[in-house]
Amino acid sequence: MSEYFEIAYATASNRLCLFTGTGFSKAVTENDAPSWQGLLESVCDEAPNPTSLKEALFPSTGNNPLDLEEAAQVISIELTNVGKSIHHEIANQIRQLTLKGDTSDLVKFLGTRSFKVITTNYDKLLESLAGNLSCQSLTPGLPIPRSQARVKIYHVHGSVDSPDNMVVTSDDYFKFINAESYFSRKLSTVLHENTIVIIGYSLGDTNLKAIISDYKGFSRNHVIGSNIFLVSRSTVAQHIKDYYSHCYGIRVIDQTEVASFFRQLNAAMPEAEKRMADSIDNIRKVIFENNSFTKNYLRIENTFFEIVSSLAAIGVSINHTRVVKMFGEVISTKIELTRENGAWDQYEHLARWLIYLASILDLKGTSIEKTFLDATLISMNTMRRELYVGYSWHAYKSWANRWSGVIGSNRTLIRNYIETHTTWADALAVVRGV
Template identity: 60%
Template sequence: MSEIFEIAYAAATNRLCLFTGTGFSKEVSNGTAPTWKGLLEELCDILPNSVKLKASLFPKDDPSPLNLEETAQVISIKLAAQDMDIHEEVAKIISRIELGDDNEDIEDFFSNRSCRIVTTNYDKLAENLTGKNTFQSITPGLPIPRSSSNVKVYHVHGSIDSPPNMVITSEDYFKFINSDSYFSRKLSTVLYENTVVILGYSLGDTNLKAIINDYKAFSKSHVVGSNIFLISRSSIDQYVKDYYFHCYGIRVLDSMGIKNFFKELNKEIPKAEKISEISLKSIREVVYEKRTFKEEYLKLEDSFYQIISAIAAEGLSWNNNLVVVMIGDVIETKTNLTKEHNAWEQYEHLARWLIYLGAIFEVSQTSIEKKYLEAVLRSMTTMRKGNYIGYSWHAYSSWKNRWSSMIVSNRVLIKKYIEANTSWPDALTVVNDIDS
């Protein structure tokens, strides 16, 4: 999967940030870490009349009267009346959580790689996964370490190391959202500077959504590809994926559990490490010294994904005219390679490259739009459903199967362009797929 290679490349170039939520802690603790709701119910159990309180706050047959932060505030008031502090009680519960078994692939990554981890979890499970690797645990209320480390864990909502500073109640959340703290600024910074992978987390946090949405505006104005991925164990409908990208610039990788994600990532990292330094050097030579990629290199399907990853690692904008020239030359060369004798795999490569490009950023009204659409037209008019001499069935299969993976605005753009420039039936079949 090209997206996994892109994430592996970020890891190889020390530009990977993992954003972990409750689902991550549940995964690595074999399910013993409580959900947010489960944690609040456990707090109720230490109060008098707990059954009545839980029935009121968490009714079985009706919606809860309050959101979870407000529910936590109610419980906090009840605890205070018993001379107990909600932050201390939560710290006691969380401190009992331990790592489970069968975390080999996750531990392999955490103990051997460099990365940044931003978490809303209070536990120290991420730190425990690092083994002998050097790490820093950074928590509100405690001094910021100034030494270097391979793994930095930012507890933006606090941790059990400093219970009074944990963000639990609605009052805590209001203070967090409205404060310009080191942690709120750091969260914003890592989105700008890294490839971010969201693990075990939903988009329920208002502050997070605001920051991610701010980055979405930045990435569009600077014509850089989306660098935020959401890993989902369950299958997610295409319209939901479109919503995630449109509102937050997030690419969804579904039907993939957290452990399987790290298993696939660990497979790709050695290859990414092997080529990262060379590909960065090549990008600089092609962009700044006006050299060109060799045809033998561009014949390889992986070459395009390496180029795209290197563009991001170098911090280049696709609105940079030098980058546009480079991408245009690469696409043109690949298109010409499809004209060689028995170059059937090149047809398939070209289709996949264009689909991947269309899944990364919104093409409309950017300087790459014209060259991109011309290449799409070439690809779609040389494909055909079924085996026919001179046409690529594999290219058709790629377009048909991956059409829905592209950003919805790009699908609309391509549909209009294809309908205006060709009557080729198989091309029209793809762009008019109403289920996508």
């Protein structure tokens, strides 16, 4: 999948940031890590009347009367009355968590690669996976290390290293959201400068959603592709994928366990590392020195993903005049390659390239909209659902299987264009979801 090559490429160019939540800790402890509500329920046992407190906050029937951070505030008050601290009680429980199960795929990646981590988890499990000696663990309330490290882990909600500074109660969340702290500024900066992979996190935190939403406004204004991925172990409905894409610019990789994600990422790393150095040099020559990519280079499927990733690496907008010109030449050359004898793989490549572009960039109103739509019309007019001489069956499969991954607004844009410019039944079947 192109997503793994893109993430691997970002890793190779030192631009990867993992964004981890409770689901990540559950995955590496065989579910020993508690849910947020489960943790609060267990802390209730330290209060004078735990049974009545639990029933009031987490009734066995019906919905909880309070949000979890408000419930934490109530528990905090109860514990304070008996000389205890909810922060320290939570820290004591979290410290007991240990790694369990097969974490070899995670250790292979986390223990050797350079990356950053933004985490709302209090635990230090990620430090153990990455190798404590290679990590800087940054926590509110403790000094900020100034030296370099292979891995930097930002505990934005605090960690067990400084329990008093953990974000637990509604008061803590209010202070966190409204404070212009080093960690809130760093979080915003990291989102703008890196490819983000969200693992084990549901975007339930209002402050984090606001920062990601701010990032999407930036990406639209500068016409850069979405660089945020959400990895989900369960199937995510298309309506929800469209919501994530529209509101936050997030691409979803669903039906993927944590270990499986890192296994596939490890597999993509050798090719990404091999291509990274040369591709950045090449893209600079093409964009700034008016060179062109060779036909032999553009015959390779990963080339297009490489080009898009290298644009992000050098910080150039997709809407830049020279970039638009380059994309036009690249797509035109790919179309030429489809017309050579026996070039069936080129039809499939063209389809995949166009699908990929439509999955990362809202194309309506951009300078490459017309170039993209004309190429899409050619691709769809030369594909066929059944095996038939002169038409690409694999291109049809690519469009049909990946149509749902295209940004919702782009699906509408493509559908309108195809319905206006062709009567080809198989093209209409794809865009109409038949």
